Amino acid sequence: MTETNITFGDLGLPEFILSAVTEMGFTNPSPIQQACIPHLLNGRDVLGMAQTGSGKTAAFSLPLLAQIDVEQRHPQMLVMAPTRELAIQVADACEQFAKNAKGMRSATLYGGQRYDIQLRALRQGAQVVVGTPGRILDHIKRGTLDLSELKFIVLDEADEMLRMGFIEDVETVMAELPAKHQTALFSATMPDPIRRITKRFMTDPQEVKIQSTQRTNPDIAQSCWYVRGFRKNDALLRFLEVEDFDAAIIFTRTKTGTMDITELLEKHGFSAAALNGDMTQQAREQTLDRLRNGSLDILVATDVAARGLDVERISLVVNYDIPLDAESYVHRIGRTGRAGRSGSALLFVEPRERRLLGNIERLMKKPIDEVGVPNHEQLQICRREKFVRNITKQLEHHDLEKYRGLIEDLFTADQDLEDIAAAMLMLLQGKQKLILPPDPPMEKRSSRDRDDRRGDRNDRRDRNDRAERRGYGNPVPMDLYRIEVGRADGVDVRHIVGAIANEGDIDSRNIGHIKLYDDYSTVELPKGMPKELLQTFSKTRVLNKQIRMTFVSEAQGGDRRGNNNSKRRSNDRSTDRGERSFRGERKFSEKKDRSFKESGRKEFREKRQR
Numbered sequence: 001m002t003e004t005n006i007t008f009g010d011l012g013l014p015e016f017i018l019s020a021v022t023e024m025g026f027t028n029p030s031p032i033q034q035a036c037i038p039h040l041l042n043g044r045d046v047l048g049m050a051q052t053g054s055g056k057t058a059a060f061s062l063p064l065l066a067q068i069d070v071e072q073r074h075p076q077m078l079v080m081a082p083t084r085e086l087a088i089q090v091a092d093a094c095e096q097f098a099k100n101a102k103g104m105r106s107a108t109l110y111g112g113q114r115y116d117i118q119l120r121a122l123r124q125g126a127q128v129v130v131g132t133p134g135r136i137l138d139h140i141k142r143g144t145l146d147l148s149e150l151k152f153i154v155l156d157e158a159d160e161m162l163r164m165g166f167i168e169d170v171e172t173v174m175a176e177l178p179a180k181h182q183t184a185l186f187s188a189t190m191p192d193p194i195r196r197i198t199k200r201f202m203t204d205p206q207e208v209k210i211q212s213t214q215r216t217n218p219d220i221a222q223s224c225w226y227v228r229g230f231r232k233n234d235a236l237l238r239f240l241e242v243e244d245f246d247a248a249i250i251f252t253r254t255k256t257g258t259m260d261i262t263e264l265l266e267k268h269g270f271s272a273a274a275l276n277g278d279m280t281q282q283a284r285e286q287t288l289d290r291l292r293n294g295s296l297d298i299l300v301a302t303d304v305a306a307r308g309l310d311v312e313r314i315s316l317v318v319n320y321d322i323p324l325d326a327e328s329y330v331h332r333i334g335r336t337g338r339a340g341r342s343g344s345a346l347l348f349v350e351p352r353e354r355r356l357l358g359n360i361e362r363l364m365k366k367p368i369d370e371v372g373v374p375n376h377e378q379l380q381i382c383r384r385e386k387f388v389r390n391i392t393k394q395l396e397h398h399d400l401e402k403y404r405g406l407i408e409d410l411f412t413a414d415q416d417l418e419d420i421a422a423a424m425l426m427l428l429q430g431k432q433k434l435i436l437p438p439d440p441p442m443e444k445r446s447s448r449d450r451d452d453r454r455g456d457r458n459d460r461r462d463r464n465d466r467a468e469r470r471g472y473g474n475p476v477p478m479d480l481y482r483i484e485v486g487r488a489d490g491v492d493v494r495h496i497v498g499a500i501a502n503e504g505d506i507d508s509r510n511i512g513h514i515k516l517y518d519d520y521s522t523v524e525l526p527k528g529m530p531k532e533l534l535q536t537f538s539k540t541r542v543l544n545k546q547i548r549m550t551f552v553s554e555a556q557g558g559d560r561r562g563n564n565n566s567k568r569r570s571n572d573r574s575t576d577r578g579e580r581s582f583r584g585e586r587k588f589s590e591k592k593d594r595s596f597k598e599s600g601r602k603e604f605r606e607k608r609q610r
Contacts, residue, residue: 011029047202049190050188067152075149075150077127078153079129081157104127150178157188226349232320239373243346246315250301251303257302261274288311310335319347326356478512481524486520489542491521
């Protein structure tokens with residue numbers, strides 16, 4: 001019998017499971033389900049290795065739920081998951097699979113939820129318990145979770161539990177299990193600590209390894225953009241504007257990043273929300289409900305927050321920050337293209353992150369195609385098509401005739417209707433202009449020849465480390481400002497010029513001397529810059545970090561020595577730099593600097609004596 005002809009009915013599952021699966025619209029099991037279900041029905045331990053989105057949840061849920069004794073009101077099946085989102089997802093799936101089994105109850109245990117809710121579910125006699133390792137262990141220590149008669153335990157995404165530091169909790173829980181039980185462990189990879197668990201707690205496990213092939217992997221179109229020519233925020237807005245997606249997830253590396261990007265998207269008219277570990281569980285669940293019901297289109301999340309997330313609407317995943325390990329990339333893009341649906345994934349790669357891209361490509365066993373930022377012509381086409389759709393829809397409105405009469409009342413007969421329509425277009429376009437200027441010319445270079453040009457790039461990096469932008473010799477009087485980004489942030493002079501020119505609408509020729517230091521930079525700007533513009537620059541971001549621009553001094557003549565003292569001057573934020581002379585402030589800073597050195601040496605001597 002070929003793989004495509006096998007149905008769930010051929011695997012030996014009971015009728016109440018088959019009816020639920022049929023109602024959910026599933027007919028043919030995935031490869032991992034075909035391999036695991038018979039072993040688990042026959043009482044064997046199973047060690048499954050497969051990527052996310054392959055159908056692991058049904059692979060262990062269907063055969064184990066089939067063996068639950070609903071007459072016994074105590075925990076019989078325990079599933080441990082690395083995150084609360086994945087635990088909730090698994091619990092929901094189990095409830096769907098067992099919806100035709102009368103008397104079967106489940107409990108979900110995870111941090112962030114009130115204990116009384118979980119205790120109530122346990123006291124009602126839940127046979128199926130799903131939770132995170134920490135909360136499960138907490139209930140065991142409290143005596144509210146009794147595993148003495150447990151029949152089945154499942155470790156879902158064991159490698160992720162290892163990465164998150166839960167492996168000791170997992171081993172402690174497994175040590176509490178009765179001697180006779182059945183174990184199923186699923187993991188995308190098999191590091192040594194996970195292998196040790198299988199040897200210690202599993203009995204002759206049946207290994208099931210599903211190779212990553214195009215047939216078993218979701219249909220995900222993957223592409224990457226090498227960060228150059230545009231700031232990441234600007235590029236993100238362009239990609240989202242031209243991409244045809246139902247719902248999207250944008251992954252960032254930090255919680256702060258989720259909030260900043262959400263604010264950016266909302267400012268530009270996108271329906272977006274953040275999902276991170278600082279949110280209460282109620283707020284997280286409400287956000288996910290909005291994503292599912294269509295009132296939210298874009299979710300900006302960290303890896304942990306979106307772990308195990310499965311929403312059918314998600315058709316686009318954007319890796320705004322490249323993950324530090326390749327496995328995380330696989331899990332990220334697995335949020336789309338699930339259960340046979342198509343999807344697309346976009347990865348932003350900065351120059352210093354090429355090595356991480358290489359790790360991902362080796363794991364995926366294929367190169368990720370490079371794409372360019374949508375140009376002004378593509379933006380124009382998308383905006384005009386959207387505009388035409390909206391106007392066409394409005395032409396069907398039943399009150400249209402009243403507004404036709406209003407036009408005749410407002411305008412004289414000698415005014416051309418086409419001119420009136422054109423003026424209305426200009427008003428209606430708002431911030432999204434329908435006519436865009438051409439993009440500035442960019443250096444055209446293939447990213448795939450980066451290895452051949454590594455020496456040249458290193459030479460350029462060395463020059464950037466000593467970067468000084470001399471400006472254009474403009475005689476306009478300048479002031480010196482400090483910004484809180486530097487070489488350690490991966491900043492180049494062009495990044496600073498681009499940010500200031502774009503945010504302040506300043507011609508780059510009026511941006512004077514720029515010098516990069518390790519953790520800050522200095523820049524000269526025309527004298528008399530308005531306070532409002534300085535406030536704008538304080539919030540401006542370069543490579544996703546606020547530059548927090550502050551005034552330092554007047555930039556007189558060609559004297560650049562003030563740059564070296566700007567870091568010391570910035571230590572006293574309360575001092576009014578604009579009122580003190582440059583020379584007096586330098587003396588103050590030097591005196592303060594000497595006191596810091598003396599206190600540092602004293603502290604060092606005291607530590608050495610202790």
